[in-house]
Amino acid sequence: xxxxxxxxxxxxxxxxxxxxxxxxxxxxxxxxxxxxxxxxxxxxxxxxxxxxxxxxxxxxxxxxxxxxxxxxxxxxxxxxxxxxxxxxxxxxxxxxxxxxxxxxxxxxxxxxxxxxxxxxxxxxxxxxxxxxxxxxxxxxxxxxxxxxxxxxxxxxxxxxxxxxxxxxxxxxxxxxxxxxxxxxxxxxxxx
Numbered sequence: 001x002x003x004x005x006x007x008x009x010x011x012x013x014x015x016x017x018x019x020x021x022x023x024x025x026x027x028x029x030x031x032x033x034x035x036x037x038x039x040x041x042x043x044x045x046x047x048x049x050x051x052x053x054x055x056x057x058x059x060x061x062x063x064x065x066x067x068x069x070x071x072x073x074x075x076x077x078x079x080x081x082x083x084x085x086x087x088x089x090x091x092x093x094x095x096x097x098x099x100x101x102x103x104x105x106x107x108x109x110x111x112x113x114x115x116x117x118x119x120x121x122x123x124x125x126x127x128x129x130x131x132x133x134x135x136x137x138x139x140x141x142x143x144x145x146x147x148x149x150x151x152x153x154x155x156x157x158x159x160x161x162x163x164x165x166x167x168x169x170x171x172x173x174x175x176x177x178x179x180x181x182x183x184x185x186x187x188x189x190x191x
Contacts, residue, residue: 002084003189005073006118008054008140012040014066020057023182026129033127033180038064041182043123044131052104053122053134059151059179062141073187078144078152080188085154088115100156106135109158117186119156127180139183150176153183 013019023029023041032039038061043049061068062075069075076084089095100111101118111119119140123133133139136158144152177183 001191002080002087004076004084004117005187006116008120008122009057009068009185009187010050010054011068011070012055014038014064014068015071016066018066020061020068023129029125029129029182033058036060036179039182041125043125043134049122049134053120054184056122056125056182057141057185058182059141059177062185063143063145063151068185069187072190074190075141075143075185076188078142081140081142081152081154096156104135105158107159109136121156121158122184124184125182127178139177139181140186141177141183146176149178151179153177 011020012022021032021037021039023032023039024045029039029041038058040055040057040061043053043056057068085091085095088098097111098114099117099119100109100113101120102110102113104110104120119138121133121135121138123131123135123137124139125131137155139153139155142152142154146152
């Protein structure tokens with residue numbers, strides 16, 4: 001009963017028209033995160049990466065009361081992701097490959113994209129401003145907060161073929177990500 005976007009979110013304004021801060025270097029990102037300010041970034045600060053992967057948003061952007069999801073859509077919470085994962089058959093390689101795009105993943109990590117979700121490996125930005133993972137990893141936020149510092153996200157890896165979340169470098173089926181990180185966003189249609 002879910003309808004998901006078939007590409008990563010790529011908006012630069014909140015629903016009320018306010019501009020979302022674009023981070024163009026490491027220093028700007030650290031400053032914004034210190035103030036828990038909403039921002040987006042392109043992978044490696046290259047706008048051309050956004051043409052394929054969309055923007056990377058910190059959790060403060062997806063949780064901002066001004067909203068970044070288009071009208072009629074919302075940021076998925078953990079239960080939305082759990083429902084999607086259960087529907088495709090769980091976190092096995094066969095199930096997860098149904099979410100992954102048919103091309104774009106390194107190390108023979110392409111999927112079958114049977115769902116039309118077309119997950120692409122857009123990588124992510126860590127709280128210190130480093131980028132990693134484009135081509136090999138895709139990360140997506142949820143609106144579910146774990147505590148003051150962490151929120152729930154999901155990830156796909158080219159060489160693992162599993163659904164995972166990373167926490168201090170350990171791959172887990174579920175776990176937190178620092179809110180200062182910047183990941184891709186998919187929206188789910190309001191019911």
